[in-house]
Amino acid sequence: MNFHLLALLFAAVGVSGLDKTxxxxxxxxxxxxxxxxxxxxxxxxxxxxxxxxxxxxxxxxxxxxxxxxxxxxxxxxxxxxxxxxxxxxxxxxxxxxxxxxxxxxxxxxxxxxxxxxxxxxxxxxxxxxxxxxxxxxxxxxxxxxxxxxxxxxxxxxxxxxxxxxxxxxxxxxxxxxxxxxxxxxxxxxxxxxxxxxxxxxxxxxxxxxxxxxxxxxxxxCLTWKDSHNDKWNPKCLPLGGSSVWAFAGSPPPQQVFKSASYESAQGDDAAAADADGNGRKLKNNANIQYNVYESQKPAIIVGTSIDSTSMFHDLAPGTNEGATNTLTMLMAAYLIGQSLNDEALDALSNRIVFGFFEGEAYGYIGSRSFLNDVLNFSCDSDYLVNSVSKDANSELACLYPMRPNMKFKDIGEIAGVLAVDQVGINMEEGLLYVHNDGGGDFGSFLANVLKSSGTSYHTVAASEAQNNNNNGGDYPYPPTALTALQSISGGAYSGAVLTGYDYVFPKRPPYQSHLNWGNGGEISLKSIASAATLMARTALAAAYDDGSFDYETSAAYASNTIAELSPDNEIMKQLYGCLVHNGHCRMFNKHANQDAKNERSRTNFEIGTGASLGTPPNYYVGIYSPEYGQPFVRVGSQVYGAYNGVNYGEKESDAVGMQPRMLQQALRNILNDFLGRGQTDGNGRSCSSESDCTSIDYCLTDSDSATCSAKGVCVCKRAYFHTALDTSISAAVNTDPGFFSLDYDDEQSPIWTEPFWSxxxxxxxxxxTPSGPGYIVLGVGVLAVLMALSFTRKVKSGLQKEKVY
CATH class of the missing domain: 3.50.30 (Glucose Oxidase; domain 1)
Incomplete structure (x- = not known):
């Protein structure tokens, strides 16, 4: 028994003295x-x-x-x-x-x-x-x-x-x-x-x-090659993802199309294919055409950022940044959709386009990509194809440079940008601020409408930033999509920005911090409701104006048409809970699941519900990859990030697809619901996926199509994804997704990337615990055991002599 105790003592002391962890x-x-x-x-x-x-x-x-x-x-x-x-x-x-x-x-x-x-x-x-x-x-x-x-x-x-x-x-x-x-x-x-x-x-x-x-x-790191075999092996991925944009009203006539000339994709028998183009592909030498209609209406881009950042990238709550920006814009779209049907919107002088831009904290990634494409992108005729090759009525896509749809080219001319930023907290109770340099007719018009269109809770004042501009010189615009447009165009466009701050960002919660959360009632739903009302009314006033810039008449029309949003609106409160507290909420899940289901029925790709914002939400943009918004094209059995070959369309399975994050999927489906009810009151044809929504008569124009909302109702398609990727980067051609080229490097954009890590x-x-004390304890323990054994033997010997034992 004593030897068992000795063994246990050695084991116990050995562990505590020798194993440091x-x-x-x-x-x-x-x-x-x-x-x-x-x-x-x-x-x-x-x-x-x-x-x-x-x-x-x-x-x-x-x-x-x-x-x-x-x-x-x-x-x-x-x-x-x-x-x-x-x-x-x-x-x-x-x-x-x-x-x-x-x-x-x-x-x-x-x-x-x-x-x-x-x-x-x-x-x-x-x-x-x-x-x-x-x-x-x-x-x-x-x-x-x-x-x-x-x-x-x-x-x-x-x-x-x-x-x-x-x-x-x-x-x-x-x-x-x-x-x-x-x-x-x-x-x-x-x-x-x-x-x-x-x-x-x-x-x-x-x-x-x-x-x-x-x-x-x-x-x-994007162009890294291994030294031992000279193989291209990038060590990072760009930051980016997907932006979401949407028309208010019927989409304009298609501005980019390819002549309806086909060549056989499946042999001679395919020449007699159905009129819908099944079994065919567009000829590689077909003519690309860009229609610019004299009657094409300029578009007011109503835009905001939907992201944030912090020192800790999976802890970027962005409550008074991406979260409140997104909520304000969604509710502005809701008000437009509730107040006007397509016929009324289509009759306006100008068009309203909403833009939810991703990656703005890292160099206006989403807005620069979108606005630059609207103004400057063109697709070579060899690479302009139907996004689903078997469906000649599917949206057009560009295979190289990759664009999953070309609908953005239908927007036409841009009138200017109306942006919103950080309106969840007011620097002064009851006041919102407008930023405009007064240098352009359109921007001044927007600013005047905002200043004359207060709500029950808020009025709008001109920012004092220019008066606090110690450096003098150029006007200090806040960093928003308006700045992106001005940078791209060299100042050719104007606009206005609605904010909750005057000449400096709020100090609490701190900007771009892991502490930018919504806590203790700091975020004001009254302010967000007022900002949404003002954004909707100002956008409508700009769409109503006939070019005379009569802001008083236009503002009155908009105020009479759009009722003020209540801060107790149930839809807004639900969205607030999703955007501020639980990015995996039931509402987002429902809309994102439906969007994924629509894409599966359209493309036959296994598109699922994307990665959520999390709980609590995290607004860091993340990497641009096939799992997080990078478009891809399937050609036969191969999948590419971009493609300039001649085999697209030879297989019916050939198509262009993408897997966005949950937020973007939910945004697209919600915007289709808010803005796509056409001439109905929201009680249109029932559906379970987009394939159930062909030939919808309440979508008014030939350029219109329908999709399925999360409410199980066919709605007119109004919202689309757009690549949010630094304008100097493009997907490498005829290569797996995740490889990128710098063929379009402008030597200006920041090109943010995140390295791979284990x-x-x-x-x-x-x-x-050092081993020395352990050995001392071990020695003391051994000595104690030996002394105990010696004492035991002496006692036993004494008892035997006394004949007691």
Whole structure:
């Protein structure tokens, strides 16, 4: 029995003394701490270099925890991991740590600050002092996007910003600890680390976060070739995805078409194919034509961004950015659809086009792509095809450069842009602001309509930004789709921007921060309802105007036509819940599922419901790939990102498709429902998918077609996807999706990319106990056992002598 005890003692002491990763006192024995739940600061590349975080190579970086409060210097000449409160996380603190400790800083843990600190003060009270990690000049001077700005690019819109998300933090991995309880434990452990060290043990953290090498650019990582075989093997993917745009009213006559001349796709027997073109493909030498009708109506682009960003890319809530922008625009579309039928909209002097643009935080990716295509894109006749080869009535697509549909070319001339930005929070109660330089008739018209079209809760005032423009010179437009259009056109177009801020972004919640959430009633549904009403009325007034720019008459018409949206509107409250709290909500699921079902019936591709915003929603744009919005074309048994061969259409399965994210799928289906009811009251033909919606008589024009809404009703098709990809990048031809060329590089756009990184990345925590104390304990234990055995023998011998034993 004593030998069993001795063996157990050796085993127990051996484990505690020799295994450094399993001897963890509470709470560090928990799996929560072995693999810490966190959100990472990701490294990104751009045209000129790198920004973001990551380790220096594939080796793990580790060190003991050190709680840094800014008052004392970190340990000298020894590796450590800094622990920061999120209200102290800033460019100045990070720069200080990097300057003080050089290569000894192994990483940074940023703690969730919604708990109570050791002094008993609520750390959330310190959030008022939190700075924005975004640049002072958003998408302007000193950023990779400065070359695509317009007007005054040195205006400090984000006065609370320190530009940390533009820093190259190569060699410094940084993560945010998501949950409150682990943050509290880490806080207490790091604050008591000095005492722990004296007892011979330390709480350690290691980082496995290699995000690619330093010193290269997006162009280099996109065109990377392996040295041993010279094979093209990109090391990153572009940022991007899908934008969504929609007509209000019937679509205009088709502006781009190919002559109805076919060649056999299946042999001579196919020459007698049905009139609908089954079994045929468009001749490669057929003539492409661009019709520009004299009666074509100019389009007012009503646009906004649907994304955001932060230092931690899977924690970008964007509540007063992408979320409220999207909600405002959806409700403006709802008001237009509720107030006017197609006949009334078609009779207006101008056309309304809604644009929900993706990737705006990274150089106006969505709006530049869309607006540049509307103005400048053309498709060679060899590559203009039916998007579903077996259906001659399907939408046209361009195989190279890849565009999944060409409907955007039907928009025609652009009148200007009406944009909306950050209206969820008012800088002054009851006031919204309009930004316009007064330099163009159309933009001034929009501004005057806005200022004369208040609601029960809000009036609109002219922004004072120009008067606060210390640099003078060009007008400081906020960074929106209007800036993108002005940049592309060299200022040939004008417009106006409706915002919740005057001459500087709100300080709380901070711009482009993981703290830009909707909490404590800060987001005002009254403000959003007012902004939606104003956007809808102003768009309608602009569509009504006959070119005389009589804003009073047009504004009166719009106000009499569109009733004010109530902040208690049930649809708006449902959408608010989806966009702010639960991006995987039932409403989005229903509409996205229906959109995917429609695409399956149209293309026969296995399109599913895309990746959701998550819970809580995350508005980081993400990578551009076949799983997240990159279009693709199937030719026979091959799938390409773009195609310039001659075999498309030889198989009935040949088609162009795409798999968008859930948000974009839901937006398209919702917009079709809001704007596509035609001449009905919403009670049209029932359906289960798009294939049930042919020959719908309440879709008025020959260029119209129908699809199935999530309500199971055929509606007129009004909404479409558009590629949101940097204008310098295009999908590589005759190659798998995920490969990109720079054939159209304009030497101006920022070209943001995200490097590939291992699935094993992460952060671990453990207690590091040196082996020395273990061996001492082991020796003491062995000695105690031997003494006990000796004592036992002596006692036994004595008892035997006394004949008691």
């Amino acid at each position: 399993t001897s963890m006192d509470k709470p560090f024995q928990s799996s929560t701490f072995k693999h810490l739940k966190h959100s990472a600061c990701v490294g990104l590349y751009h045209r000129n270099g790198r920004s973001g975080c990551g380790t220096t190579d594939r080796e793990i970086q580790s060190g003991p925890l050190y709680y840094y409060n800014g008052a004392e210097n970190p340990p000298a000449e020894t590796n450590y991991v800094a622990v920061l409160e999120e209200y102290k996380f800033s460019a100045s603190i990070v720069s200080t740590l990097m300057g003080l400790s050089g290569s000894y800083l192994q990483g940074i843990l940023v703690l969730n600050g919604t708990v109570t600190d050791t002094s008993g003060d609520s750390t959330s009270a310190n959030m008022n002092g939190v700075v924005s990690p975004g640049p002072v000049y958003p998408l302007g001077s000193g950023t990779p996007s400065e070359n695509i700005g317009y007007g005054n690019t040195e205006y400090p819109w984000n006065g609370n910003g320190d530009g940390l998300n533009q820093y190259d933090l190569y060699g410094v991995p940084i993560v945010y600890v998501n949950d409150e309880e682990p943050s509290q434990f880490i806080r207490q452990a790091s604050q008591s680390q000095e005492q722990e060290s004296e007892m011979g043990s330390k709480i350690m953290s290691n980082f496995n976060y290699y995000m690619g090498p330093d010193g290269i650019t997006s162009k280099e 699935s094993t990345v992460g952060v671990k925590m453990y207690r590091d």
